[in-house]
Amino acid sequence: MRAGVGIGGWEDIRAEVLRRIRVRDWPPGAMIPTEEELATEFGVARATVNRALRELAVAGVLERRRKAGTRVAALPVRKATLDIPVIRQEVEARGQRHSFRLLSQAEAVPPVPVASRLGLGPEQRMIYLETLHLADGQPFVFETRWLNPLVLPAPLPDFATVSANEWLVAHVAYALGDIAFSAAGATPREAAVLGVAEGAALFITERTTWTAEAPITAVRLAHAPGYRVQTLV
Amino acid sequence: MRAGVGIGGWEDIRAEVLRRIRVRDWPPGAMIPTEEELATEFGVARATVNRALRELAVAGVLERRRKAGTRVAALPVRKATLDIPVIRQEVEARGQRHSFRLLSQAEAVPPVPVASRLGLGPEQRMIYLETLHLADGQPFVFETRWLNPLVLPAPLPDFATVSANEWLVAHVAYALGDIAFSAAGATPREAAVLGVAEGAALFITERTTWTAEAPITAVRLAHAPGYRVQTLV
DNA sequence: TCGGTTAATATGTGCAGACATAATAACCTC
DNA sequence: GAGGTTATTATGTCTGCACATATTAACCGA
Numbered sequence: 291m292r293a294g295v296g297i298g299g300w301e302d303i304r305a306e307v308l309r310r311i312r313v314r315d316w317p318p319g320a321m322i323p324t325e326e327e328l329a330t331e332f333g334v335a336r337a338t339v340n341r342a343l344r345e346l347a348v349a350g351v352l353e354r355r356r357k358a359g360t361r362v363a364a365l366p367v368r369k370a371t372l373d374i375p376v377i378r379q380e381v382e383a384r385g386q387r388h389s390f391r392l393l394s395q396a397e398a399v400p401p402v403p404v405a406s407r408l409g410l411g412p413e414q415r416m417i418y419l420e421t422l423h424l425a426d427g428q429p430f431v432f433e434t435r436w437l438n439p440l441v442l443p444a445p446l447p448d449f450a451t452v453s454a455n456e457w458l459v460a461h462v463a464y465a466l467g468d469i470a471f472s473a474a475g476a477t478p479r480e481a482a483v484l485g486v487a488e489g490a491a492l493f494i495t496e497r498t499t500w501t502a503e504a505p506i507t508a509v510r511l512a513h514a515p516g517y518r519v520q521t522l523v
Numbered sequence: 524m525r526a527g528v529g530i531g532g533w534e535d536i537r538a539e540v541l542r543r544i545r546v547r548d549w550p551p552g553a554m555i556p557t558e559e560e561l562a563t564e565f566g567v568a569r570a571t572v573n574r575a576l577r578e579l580a581v582a583g584v585l586e587r588r589r590k591a592g593t594r595v596a597a598l599p600v601r602k603a604t605l606d607i608p609v610i611r612q613e614v615e616a617r618g619q620r621h622s623f624r625l626l627s628q629a630e631a632v633p634p635v636p637v638a639s640r641l642g643l644g645p646e647q648r649m650i651y652l653e654t655l656h657l658a659d660g661q662p663f664v665f666e667t668r669w670l671n672p673l674v675l676p677a678p679l680p681d682f683a684t685v686s687a688n689e690w691l692v693a694h695v696a697y698a699l700g701d702i703a704f705s706a707a708g709a710t711p712r713e714a715a716v717l718g719v720a721e722g723a724a725l726f727i728t729e730r731t732t733w734t735a736e737a738p739i740t741a742v743r744l745a746h747a748p749g750y751r752v753q754t755l756v
Numbered sequence: 757t758c759g760g761t762t763a764a765t766a767t768g769t770g771c772a773g774a775c776a777t778a779a780t781a782a783c784c785t786c
Numbered sequence: 787g788a789g790g791t792t793a794t795t796a797t798g799t800c801t802g803c804a805c806a807t808a809t810t811a812a813c814c815g816a
Contacts, residue, residue: 324796368606370607370702376600460551463546472726473707475724490724491723519703557766574799576767589807590767590809
């Protein structure tokens with residue numbers, strides 16, 4: 291950063307470009323000047339302009355192509371970034387105390403939808419866990435998890451004491467995953483565990499993770515009513 | 524990129540660092556070498572290592588602090604990036620035909636929750652729109668929207684013909700917004716419009732946007748059953 | 757030993773110059 | 787003109803160097 295001067299950094303360039311887009315100096319779909327031209331105008335190096343424009347492109351505000359140049363996105367596909375924390379952190383971030391209870395543990399062949407989501411054969415046995423997470427003693431989220439025993443290092447912990455999620459993070463080399471959000475009516479089991487009416491609208495998070503070769507775990511989180519996922523754009 | 528050589532770019536550095544984290548050469552919580560040391564090891568400039576490590580920090584895999592150094596995140600707060608497209612694009616991306624019907628348009632004082640979410644006084648009148656979006660003729664999402672007439676440029680379009688969302692993107696300088704996801708039972712109105720049972724679990728998206736000074740719009744999207752938001756991590 | 761000042765250090769960002777790459781535009785041939 | 791080749795151009799990235807900044811670690815005096 292230039293000594294003493296409060297302007298000229300890439301964040302300032304980004305802010306100024308964004309301002310021009312928002313006041314429609316550069317309306318949606320319009321081409322904007324080249325990096326070279328902007329660098330000259332702002333009196334900075336091209337690399338600095340590049341950094342600013344790149345960030346805006348990642349955010350979905352600009353579209354860039356070599357040789358073609360840079361244009362303002364016509365229909366900005368806004369990219370919202372969500373933090374997916376560990377449940378304990380999520381509860382504690384709300385200023386509440388986190389605890390959990392292991393409700394059941396078993397070894398079984400998963401149902402077909404879970405098996406296919408994990409890319410498993412029909413006979414592969416897995417570990418099944420049901421855990422209720424509490425915030426200040428109130429039901430917060432009901433977790434049902436399938437674990438692939440083939441990729442877990444021995445010895446397995448006592449999942450009544452150790453959160454499966456946090457143990458996995460600390461002991462298994464993950465590689466890929468996907469997350470999905472949806473809504474579903476509470477199943478009888480979920481209704482009983484969370485203390486809500488059967489069929490009540492629940493927010494559902496489903497996560498699947500793999501190592502490079504094999505599936506690790508599939509989790510379904512049924513959140514207590516009132517749960518929201520929120521983010522700034 | 525170095526001529527002819529397929530390695531040595533920042534993406535390769537990022538991949539190699541990620542590999543070492545995943546095979547636990549560098550386990551969660553561990554410090555990793557300094558940029559200088561990695562640059563020497565890989566035979567690249569420090570700026571290249573910096574780019575790679577910065578991306579991993581943004582992704583939540585690394586935690587970096589000046590002078591303190593870089594460590595592997597102990598409890599990786601995974602950052603999931605969601606694309607929030609325009610509804611028309613969303614429908615078309617599924618290979619379906621998009622259409623919509625304006626169900627009602629009025630000018631009214633919004634209910635208190637909406638007014639407070641927008642930071643409005645209790646008497647501010649707004650435009651209220653109800654729109655049903657269809658995918659291949661089937662109900663896809665029911666949109667209820669409050670629009671601030673004070674920030675809209677004249678003339679207003681015919682919202683029966685022009686999607687409010689796309690008109691806004693093209694004509695109003697937005698600045699900030701927030702998005703929230705939740706689940707809710709279908710209200711009588713939503714049930715009738717979407718053709719589902721009252722109380723059925725619906726996935727709800729709520730968006731609010733502002734200019735620098737004034738609120739622009741608050742939207743509630745009630746998605747037809749089966750809707751999912753999905754992303755890779 | 758405590759508390760505050762100073763030095764050391766890893767990351768954050770800047771610059772100028774160079775070459776790579778992708779995609780368009782210009783050109784040339786038939 | 788149509789089709790294929792070549793030149794041009796804007797972005798993408800790398801290098802090497804410099805200085806800023808935030809923290810920590812070392813130091814030192816009361």
